[in-house]
Amino acid sequence: MITEVRLRPLRNADFDRVLELERQLFGRGAWSYGMLADELGALGRWYIVAEPERLDRAGDQPVVGYGGLWFDGDVTQIMTIGVDPAVQRHGVGRQLLTALIERSRKLKAEAVLLEVRVDNMPAIEMYRDFGFQVLGVRKRYYQPENKDAYTMRLELAEAAGTAADAPVDAPVDAPDDEAGDAA
Numbered sequence: 001m002i003t004e005v006r007l008r009p010l011r012n013a014d015f016d017r018v019l020e021l022e023r024q025l026f027g028r029g030a031w032s033y034g035m036l037a038d039e040l041g042a043l044g045r046w047y048i049v050a051e052p053e054r055l056d057r058a059g060d061q062p063v064v065g066y067g068g069l070w071f072d073g074d075v076t077q078i079m080t081i082g083v084d085p086a087v088q089r090h091g092v093g094r095q096l097l098t099a100l101i102e103r104s105r106k107l108k109a110e111a112v113l114l115e116v117r118v119d120n121m122p123a124i125e126m127y128r129d130f131g132f133q134v135l136g137v138r139k140r141y142y143q144p145e146n147k148d149a150y151t152m153r154l155e156l157a158e159a160a161g162t163a164a165d166a167p168v169d170a171p172v173d174a175p176d177d178e179a180g181d182a183a
């Protein structure tokens with residue numbers, strides 16, 4: 001059982017584990033290696049992983065969650081968030097989402113946007129709990145599953161006019177990237 005997780009930037013060495021979780025969590029809709037690599041190399045992305053501080057069993061512990069956003073200069077978009085099914089409902093998703101929202105505030109984004117499958121109740125409940133509101137429905141947004149998505153939005157109270165102090169293309173491993181302190 002997890003007692004605590006710490007958040008840190010996603011690194012290339014995490015790819016295999018993240019892709020394994022992707023397949024477990026999203027099945028046919030999972031990102032491929034190429035999609036993940038392209039995503040991480042694109043402008044304005046910020047990706048983090050959650051790794052256990054301590055488990056009951058000894059040895060190296062695999063990453064148990066991950067998430068990322070895209071900042072386009074105005075708003076952030078949550079690109080993905082996922083937690084190992086073995087440790088779901090222990091607060092890891094909440095920690096990841098909190099960090100992504102805090103990062104969005106730091107970037108001075110006006111709002112946080114996301115898409116979520118209309119039948120994904122655990123995620124919808126989590127987003128609602130953080131104050132996200134449904135904007136509308138995107139028909140057949142998820143392919144190849146052919147499922148509709150809700151678009152959800154969280155207004156950020158302290159939205160400001162400039163993001164000059166927060167470069168959108170900073171690499172996730174940048175020394176000033178305080179992912180580990182964000183949770």
Ligand SMILES: CC(C)(COP(=O)(O)OP(=O)(O)OC[C@H]1O[C@@H](n2cnc3c(N)ncnc32)[C@H](O)[C@@H]1OP(=O)(O)O)[C@@H](O)C(=O)NCCC(=O)NCCS
Pocket residue numbers: 025080081082083084087088089090091092093094095115116117120121122123125126127129
């Ligand atoms: C959505 C997801 C990331 C949540 O991660 P998690 O670590 O289980 O979430 P937490 O334990 O931090 O729970 C946060 C809140 O989410 C909601 N929630 C999580 N699982 C839920 C469930 N099975 N049923 C109802 N609400 C649920 C609750 O509001 C919960 O708060 P609470 O425990 O205080 O009631 C996880 O279920 C997951 O990885 N799902 C598959 C991938 C996915 O769908 N990602 C979202 C794509 S848009």
